[in-house]
Each structure stands twice: as structure tokens, then as C-alpha cells.
Amino acid sequence: SQTIHQWPATLVQPVGSPLSLECTVEGTSNPNLYWYRQAAGRGLQLLFYSVGIGQISSEVPQNLSASRPQDRQFILSSKKLLLSDSGFYLCAWALGTGSEKLFFGSGTQLSVL
Amino acid sequence: RKEVEQDPGPFNVPEGATVAFNCTYSNSASQSFFWYRQDCRKEPKLLMSVYSSGNEDGRFTAQLNRASQYISLLIRDSKLSDSATYLCVVNTPGGDSSYKLIFGSGTRLLVRP
Numbered sequence: 001s002q003t004i005h006q007w008p009a010t011l012v013q014p015v016g017s018p019l020s021l022e023c024t025v026e027g028t029s030n031p032n033l034y035w036y037r038q039a040a041g042r043g044l045q046l047l048f049y050s051v052g053i054g055q056i057s058s059e060v061p062q063n064l065s066a067s068r069p070q071d072r073q074f075i076l077s078s079k080k081l082l083l084s085d086s087g088f089y090l091c092a093w094a095l096g097t098g099s100e101k102l103f104f105g106s107g108t109q110l111s112v113l
Numbered sequence: 114r115k116e117v118e119q120d121p122g123p124f125n126v127p128e129g130a131t132v133a134f135n136c137t138y139s140n141s142a143s144q145s146f147f148w149y150r151q152d153c154r155k156e157p158k159l160l161m162s163v164y165s166s167g168n169e170d171g172r173f174t175a176q177l178n179r180a181s182q183y184i185s186l187l188i189r190d191s192k193l194s195d196s197a198t199y200l201c202v203v204n205t206p207g208g209d210s211s212y213k214l215i216f217g218s219g220t221r222l223l224v225r226p
Contacts, residue, residue: 034214043119043200043218044157049207057207090156094214101147102202102214104156 002027006091006105013112019064019078021108023091026072031093033074034102035066038088050074086112114139117203119217127225130191134220136184136201144212145204146177148186150197151219157200160186191224198222 006023013019025031032051036044046059048066056066063082067075074091091105119136126132138146146163161168163175163184174187184201201217 036216044216046213046215049213057213059213088154092214101159101162102149104158107156109154 002093002103004091004093004103004105006108008108009106010109011111013081013110015083015112016080019076019081019085019110021076021089021091021110023074023076023105024072025093028072028093028095030071031095033068034092034094035074035076036090036092038090040087044090048076081112083112086110115217116140116205116215117201117217119201119220121218121220123221123223125223125225126191128191128193130224131187131189132191132222133188134186134199134201134222136186136217138182138184138201138203138205138215140203140205141179141182143182143203143205146184147202147204147214148173148175148184149200149202149216151200152197157216160199188222191222193224193226196222196224 003026034049035047037047038044049057050068053068064078089108092102094102117138124132148160149157150160151157161170161175163177165177167176172189176185198219198221200219203215204212205215207213
């Protein structure tokens, strides 16, 4: 069966520090991969999605970047964190396009202080 | 206009009540639709897909109206354990001929004893 791993579960970082969140999927090949962010009490905002290795689509201009160095690995990064980067970050995967269902990792609660 | 819109609630209902949530989407080319449930500080989990003919899963009924670009979720005989945020999700064309999953901001449900 397919599983998705996301780490760390919580992270506290100072303003201006770098960020690297990693997500890996097991049990499937060539998944679509997604990074979402959820601010406190708000909905999920799509940050990046990827339909293949090295293919990244960015949804909103921001202080973050994403990379997909391997088929089942998706990384969210920042060179210098801002206070506004705080939130609940969720990685997700889906098979193919069209009618796929989305499955989430357990999320990373990031606090930038 | 937001791509996916929901009433944020909260809907505060007694146990046993019937409650309905609505969702509208802006892109008529959207292909598939889902309802997700999210508990506080947890990742969203798929509740059910939404089909054009309407579909039912136990106490939950989902409806889709493509002409009005409208989706609904009906919960009958509410249980305390139904308390959560319900997220409407729409699979929408991306700019690179792929599809991306867009979440509404969610409707919060509180079921009281």
C-alpha cells in the first residue's frame, strides 16, 4: 500500500534562517506531488505542485521554493524565513490527473519567531 | 473571486440534526470534486468523492450541480464525532495542461450533546 512520510512534525525557526521540509512517498510511481500551507484558522493554500521529476509549478509568489530531485521526493525550501511563513505545511500525493484523490502527510507545524 | 468558496460557519447543531454545507467553484472546466474532513491540527482526510448523479455513503450525501457550479454535503443524524471542518475540493485545470486540487477554506461543524 502507498504511504507518505513528512518530517519534521514541528519546527521552530528564527526569522532569516533557512528551511528544508522533506516529503517522500512509498508504494507508487510517478505520483503528482503537492505542497499546501494552512495558516491558523484558515483554509489550505496550494503552494507548489509537481507532475514529474524536476517539474515544479508555483501557485503564488512567495519566499519559498520547491524541488523534486527524485520521483517520490518533494522538498520545500526557503533561504530566509519570514514571520509570515509560519503555518501548517502539508505534503500530499495523488495518482495521475483528472479524478484522482489526494492523500496527505501528517503535516509540519512551522513557527517562525 | 476565489476559485472555491465555502461558508466558514461555524454550524452549531444538536446531536441527531441534519445539516447541509454548500460550496461553489469558479472554473467550469473543473473535472472532479471531493469533500474532505479535517480535525483540529490534523491532516485532511478524504470523506467522499462527489459524482454528477449524486452519491451517498451512510449518513452522508453529496450532490453536484455542474450548471450552477455548486457542490453540497448533507449529514443526517449528526453525531458528536462529526464535529470537524469540512473542506470542499475541486480538481481544476492548471496552466500546463495538468490538473491541480484547490481547497475551499472549510466549513466548521460543531455538534453539541
